[in-house]
Amino acid sequence: xxxxxxxxxxxxxxxxxxxxxLRALKLEYExxxxxxxxxxxxxxEFLQKNPQHTIPLLDDNGVFIWDSHAIVCYLVGKYGxxxxxxxxxxLVKRAHVDQRLYFDASALFMxxxxxxxxYFYNNVTEISREKADNVRDGYGHLxxxxxxxxxxxxxxxxxxDFCCAATASSLPALIPLExxxxxxxIAWLERLQELxxxxxxxxxxxxxxxxxxxxxxxLL
Ligand SMILES: N[C@@H](CCC(=O)N[C@@H](CS)C(=O)NCC(=O)O)C(=O)O
Numbered sequence: 345x346x347x348x349x350x351x352x353x354x355x356x357x358x359x360x361x362x363x364x365x366l367r368a369l370k371l372e373y374e375x376x377x378x379x380x381x382x383x384x385x386x387x388x389e390f391l392q393k394n395p396q397h398t399i400p401l402l403d404d405n406g407v408f409i410w411d412s413h414a415i416v417c418y419l420v421g422k423y424g425x426x427x428x429x430x431x432x433x434x435l436v437k438r439a440h441v442d443q444r445l446y447f448d449a450s451a452l453f454m455x456x457x458x459x460x461x462x463y464f465y466n467n468v469t470e471i472s473r474e475k476a477d478n479v480r481d482g483y484g485h486l487x488x489x490x491x492x493x494x495x496x497x498x499x500x501x502x503x504x505d506f507c508c509a510a511t512a513s514s515l516p517a518l519i520p521l522e523x524x525x526x527x528x529x530i531a532w533l534e535r536l537q538e539l540x541x542x543x544x545x546x547x548x549x550x551x552x553x554x555x556x557x558x559x560x561x562x563l564l
Contacts, residue, residue, distance in 0.1 A: 347405040348373040354549035357510040358412030359400040364506040365416040367541035413445045416503040429500040440497045444504035452482040453511045479519040483526045490528040513550040517557040
């Protein structure tokens with residue numbers, strides 16, 4: 345065994361971006377479920393590994409790393425081939441990938457988390473106009489980033505595609521991804537679905553997330 349353990353839940357978008365990266369790198373790993381609703385992430389045993397109590401958490405032979413964006417960069421750096429395009433070494437290309445990673449971390453995923461955390465933890469079922477607009481802004485930015493290119497930073501698949509797509513494929517659970525407004529985002533997600541590992545690493549979990557929230561939330 346590789347000695348790599350990923351802690352998480354498959355409905356969680358950032359967990360799925362790590363699964364996409366692990367699978368793209370053909371790495372074997374053990375998946376350990378963390379039941380957030382049962383509060384497992386706030387138990388001492390988990391807090392010792394990740395005091396921020398978030399999933400995903402990576403344990404690479406005793407090295408603990410959290411935040412999906414840090415995890416995916418680490419994985420490609422450690423296990424990718426030297427000329428791996430998934431996280432390019434060229435400074436400008438890498439800066440573009442980093443920008444999309446920070447966009448996911450600070451805007452796109454936060455738009456999702458700000459709606460679904462109040463629902464899961466406090467049963468808040470209403471989505472304010474402001475929160476809905478944050479999701480639509482996110483879709484709009486993705487549409488612009490894509491331009492006429494197949495991937496989110498251009499012509500090659502990178503970890504930025506994994507992070508943004510894990511979130512974007514889950515957001516329709518909250519706000520529709522309208523075909524007339526965001527055709528490039530839809531085509532990009534369909535393109536990623538063709539990856540041989542996509543369904544297992546992201547597709548099934550995203551569907552579970554969408555099904556879980558179907559009919560539960562109301563737009564104000
Ligand atoms: N920026 C973090 C976000 C992780 C995150 O918010 N994960 C959620 C599940 S999707 C979580 O662990 N929530 C529990 C908590 O924050 O206590 C990442 O990309 O890993």
